[in-house]
Amino acid sequence: MYFYSMSHYDYIIIGAGAAGLLLAEAMGSDSFFSNKSILVLDKDNKTKNDRTWCFWERGKGQFDDLVHKTWENIYVGGQxxxxxxxxxxxxxxxxxxIDFYNHFLPKVKAYPNITWIQEEVLYIEEKENTVxxxxxxHKFSGQTVFSSGYDPSIPLKQKNYPVLQQHFLGWQIKTDQLVFNDGEVVFMDFSVAQKGNTRFMYVLPFSENGALVEYTLFSEQLLEKNEYEEAIKTYISANYGGTKYTIEEKEFGSIxxxxxxxxxxxxxRVIHIGIAGGWAKPSTGYTFYNTSRQVPKLVEHLKKGKRLSKFHQKSRFMFYDxxxxxxxHRNNHLGHDIFESMFNKRKASLILKFLENETNLWEELKIVSAPKPLPFIKALFRRIF
Known part of the structure; x- marks a missing residue:
């Protein structure tokens, strides 16, 4: 068995997804941490294109050189x-x-104070002075541990906060005809059968004959794999003229x-990051962009010597969510009506601003007044009383 020269580290980062790699890069590039030893652990070698991240922002951003495709327009629709x-x-x-990993992983591995080890973490045990x-x-010890390991059973052990899933299966396809509008994202198409849930299609067109087509649900229970795939087949047939296509990649996720x-x-001593830390936007499941904003705040928190257990900010947006x-949770079928009403009555840019937690109170009043008010009034009274 090979033993690493060091078994104790100042910081251990578990998981090299978006949160883990961005945190490792932020710490590795900051001279404040240059005399600190940092270990990054992940069970995968990060050589596969295992996920797609999407986000919206104004103007240029820090990831623009890595972005695969951009759009200026979206489509939202229903029956x-x-x-x-x-x-x-x-x-x-x-x-x-894959583009994210190929950019950040070599940079992280190159920092002299960072050690990268490809191994699966089995468990974490916090002790009096170390973790x-x-x-x-192997067994390692650290003064501080950042863990992105998510245990889905944890929020299910309580009843005060409903737990839904944004679950989806997507096909990246190449068609034999030019059928896609590559200047527009199909953001939410609720024309598919709702079956008592909130269900929609999401289409990212890379070109006129290439796109990622995803069947997405906001609900408590996942579906069988064939249910997602049958929905995608039906949608492609109904909306793209029966074009022939080949499936180049598949992806599945549940947030x-x-x-x-x-x-x-x-x-x-132990702080949870990424989805495990609650960094996903509760009402949409979008996680990447919020993670990119949380990491610098966490680094500043560390540099100021503040207690890790206090790394949390309350927000009125959490109440809206x-x-x-x-x-x-009570009436899952109302999702399409709520989102359609918002996009029908308000500008898309205002809705996106709201979903990024950037609006003021007047703008928020405009957003929450767009859908039918009765479900929200009932939800508000249930929360109060």
């Missing part, structure tokens, strides 16, 4: 409503996992949608 619209001043951006991290072959306070599991999730 009785169709709308194509600009999202200016925002741009919708898509980043492939023990056991992998398949928790909940206002459960994940931060309460943080201690002064909670009301929506309360509604979808």
């Amino acid at each position: 009785l409503f169709q709308k194509s619209t600009s999202i200016a001043p925002y741009t919708y951006k898509m980043l492939r996992g 023990s991290v056991s992998t398949t072959n 928790p949608m909940t206002c459960y306070p994940f931060h309460q599991h943080n201690t002064d 909670m009301l929506l999730l309360d509604i979808l």
